[in-house]
Amino acid sequence: MEKKTRILIAKVGLDGHDRGAKVVAAALRDAGMEVIYTGLHQTAEQVVEAAIQEDVDVLGISILSGAHMTIFPKVLKLLKEKGADHIILCGGGVIPRDDMEKLEKMGVKKLFGPGTPTTEIVEWIKKVVKERGEK
């Protein structure tokens, strides 16, 4: 049997907007993935630790507070330091386009904006996990 894709959905920082994170978590679960949700108010350190402990393929972070330019680079740095940069980092939320571009250049694999269908996220994750497996 094929190994199920494991994904950690995380909320980092003080931002309490969890509607999107929960909807995406439910959609990924219904698409047959194993989903772990951290709950609110995690630190970057806690999230990276959880991603490693849970041995996930993908880490998805939801940010709607405007703190994305602080949080994503920090998570990237921690993943690298802990030798866990095989974990695919993606995210979503209220993030202006030019910030998205900057973050994607830094190494965030993909950022999804408001209005993205969950099906698009599911397809994208299936694709990148498969691509990584082929390498």
Added chain:
Amino acid sequence: MEDFKKAKEAWEKKFAQCKQRDFKFNTISGEPLKPLYTPDDVKDFDYMRDLGFPGEYPFTRGVYTNMYRGKLWTMRQFAGFGTPEDTNKRYKFLLKHGQTGLSVAFDFPTLYGRDSDDPFSHGEVGKCGVAVDTLRDMEIIFDGIPLDKISTSMTINPPTAMLLAMYIVVGEKQGVPQEILRGTVQNDMLKEFEAQKTWIYPPGPSLKLVIDVVEYCTKHVPKWNTISISGYHIREAGSTAVQELAFTLANGFTYVEEAMKRGLDVDDFAPRYSFFFNAHLDFFEEIAKYRAARRIWAKVMREKYGAKNPRSWLMRFHTQTAGCSLTAQQPENNIVRTAFEALAAVLGGTQSLHTNSMDETYALPTEKAVRIALRTQQIIAYEIGVANVIDPLGGSYYIEALTNKMEEKAYEYFKKIEELGGVIPAIEKGFIQQEIARSAYEYQKAIERKEKILVGVNEFIEEGEVPEIEILKIPPEVEKHQIERLKQIRKERNNAKVKEKLRDLREAARNGENLMPRIIECVREYATLGEMCNTLKEEYGEYKEMPMF
């Protein structure tokens, strides 16, 4: 009557043979709708019992006798960002452009009672609102704005007591006694646990602090609205209109019961409870929601809690258009969505209104976008004639039937919550949170199946669209600047005095006293928000949620 019956049957037959679009004719909350409403849908209708007159029990048609004939709703745009200086400038701009009340948005660290130099605050200072660490920041925000001439709404929850104390002391320094201060604090912790998820302490102590503010203001700041019982965030978190209505009112009843347990007379505090609702896209459903809310509140306040003062029965509310209905795609369309939502709020009899700006799915709004949002309200108020007649949709078969239906469904939820032991147990069991999350997911699925159409999102898409939207960016220097000021204050103030006052606060918390007087004393000495909140953490502990989806 025979004629009516015959004609109706004939029409129904004809209608059944007509072509019908392939579409689910539901409200946005998923309530199935008939194609036509007739007197049959309001059979037991009793004008005096169900509607009454504006300003009269049960207030279905509005809380004031003259409604917008007397005074238009307050146009209150929520604002606050960056440094206290930036916010002060924006307020002066809004007042100059005809806004009649101020509304303060705080940044995340402030909302959680943390100082700007707390490690958790890094990256969030001044982002979603203005940063307040000490009384000094509040003095700057209201510099040159006379507190006796304006009303101020502060969107603050866990540290309400601390921010209100700062406002009171700013007033004191301007020579304005607390007895004449006018404004509102949100101070609604129940909906935080249910929907907005801003908390510090567990539900019990959180509720105690809410009621401390109620008690203090009832005795000393009589014109202050002590709780803004909020459905807005419940809806933004994904609830249906009925859930927004039911959970908000259930929270409201809990605040009534808690204040009564404190020994307060219901008629002394209930007139100062106000409400805050969402205005979502389904035009008629929203109007019915406001009308049902007023009627339920009036009935329960009079019949269950024995309130005798008519001011305790009437539900005054603020409305904000639905942030969650705005789309990142073709953002200019959001101006139109917001206008329709605002219209529903006005036809539903709101007392004040915030209209969202078209660019808010990207960032905080620019000045231009905010001006358009305010102008939208002015067009509704002055150009299109809807403020001329009170409750103009009252008596519509559809509106009355929908109002009744929403009331009935709300009572079903009240029953479920009661069976769970009340709102706090329902929160602790995750019932309310799960109900909201389930609705949010259903809504998203309906959009993806195209059972609901969102223009520009799942239909009428512009391929390769790059929205031309100017983005308001908060410079990172704001954080640095704010931390510098905080350090400066910590150096300049009388630190021995601060310590002493914080010790008194802890002592009062241990003794179960009302903490407001102690907090005011801390504020006067420039104790920081974080110092005050952390002192109480030692006594109350911190809340941790159970993650569920």
